Amino acid sequence: MPATKFICPNGTRIPIEDCLKFCPQKERCLFLPTLRAIAISVDRGIKEPTVTELISGVRETYLKKTTEYAVVPQSVLYALHGQAVHTIHEGFTQGDILSEIRLKDKITSGKFDLYGKILDEEEGVLGDLKVTSSFKLMKALGIYKVRVATGGIYKTGLKKGQMKYHNELRYDGVKHVLDWGIQLNYYRMLLEKEGFEVQRMFIQAMCRDNNLRIAAERGIDQSVYIIPIKKIGNHWMERYFTKKAALLQSAMQMKKLPPICSSKERWHDRKCLDYCDAGENCPYGQRVRLAKEKQVS
Numbered sequence: 001m002p003a004t005k006f007i008c009p010n011g012t013r014i015p016i017e018d019c020l021k022f023c024p025q026k027e028r029c030l031f032l033p034t035l036r037a038i039a040i041s042v043d044r045g046i047k048e049p050t051v052t053e054l055i056s057g058v059r060e061t062y063l064k065k066t067t068e069y070a071v072v073p074q075s076v077l078y079a080l081h082g083q084a085v086h087t088i089h090e091g092f093t094q095g096d097i098l099s100e101i102r103l104k105d106k107i108t109s110g111k112f113d114l115y116g117k118i119l120d121e122e123e124g125v126l127g128d129l130k131v132t133s134s135f136k137l138m139k140a141l142g143i144y145k146v147r148v149a150t151g152g153i154y155k156t157g158l159k160k161g162q163m164k165y166h167n168e169l170r171y172d173g174v175k176h177v178l179d180w181g182i183q184l185n186y187y188r189m190l191l192e193k194e195g196f197e198v199q200r201m202f203i204q205a206m207c208r209d210n211n212l213r214i215a216a217e218r219g220i221d222q223s224v225y226i227i228p229i230k231k232i233g234n235h236w237m238e239r240y241f242t243k244k245a246a247l248l249q250s251a252m253q254m255k256k257l258p259p260i261c262s263s264k265e266r267w268h269d270r271k272c273l274d275y276c277d278a279g280e281n282c283p284y285g286q287r288v289r290l291a292k293e294k295q296v297s
């Protein structure tokens with residue numbers, strides 16, 4: 001079931017089609033064509049679980065497929081940024097480059113972004129376009145902060161006599177690209193099943209907050225990064241997707257809420273708190289949100 005309602009800036013909820021016909025607020029929170037584009041983007045009309053849906057927690061995907069939920073249009077706009085980046089490439093993939101083709105197998109379906117001679121003279125390069133945050137990029141590039149003593153000592157105040165520290169960036173951390181890796185590797189497998197060999201894989205990630213100070217503090221000083229993605233074995237990939245697809249299918253057939261998403265899938269609760277559209281229909285998400293409200297009040 002796609003999102004059926006928008007959440008207005010004042011917190012009221014309105015069926016999406018009512019909003020598109022008439023805004024009962026003093027003025028629209030976004031231009032009407034933007035809202036129409038958002039309405040289309042939240043209902044892609046794909047019944048079977050897609051690669052990206054299977055990478056999310058099974059509970060999240062189950063709830064988004066079976067319950068009505070509301071979205072904040074401004075938040076969905078970020079997803080539209082991604083689509084806009086795809087649109088930029090339309091008409092420029094002539095020759096031996098394939099783009100945006102949905103491929104299917106018996107488990108799932110997925111639409112890759114670009115395949116062919118996209119980086120250099122090598123054929124068979126698979127590319128995916130992302131618009132993401134400096135936080136996610138920092139993690140993906142293996143950048144992290146360490147606290148380093150400056151050698152100075154506080155002379156006054158509460159910290160008098162204590163050592164002074166500052167943060168320094170390091171660039172040799174673990175590259176947190178597993179979700180992107182799983183997604184691209186499944187597209188690779190789908191392409192290979194159709195007879196298209198994939199030599200290398202890359203993400204072209206555009207940072208949506210790269211001109212903010214926080215991005216610089218995270219070591220993100222470019223607006224776009226090309227990030228190589230390693231091959232993950234087909235056996236592991238097949239097991240991962242088969243298991244998640246089976247869990248989802250069984251939950252759908254039995255109309256039974258699947259177990260709580262794993263800690264990684266729910267971003268250690270950050271997703272439940274602020275970013276999960278299924279959160280209002282998820283008992284765990286509700287608990288996390290209530291606990292946060294209590295902490296704040």
Ligand code: SF4
Nearest residue numbers: 006008019023028029
């Ligand atoms: S345009 Fe914005 S404020 Fe108006 S009804 Fe739609 S979501 Fe609410």
Ligand code: SF4
Nearest residue numbers: 060261272276282285
């Ligand atoms: S609120 Fe958390 S546990 Fe519930 S579906 Fe969303 S991510 Fe999963």
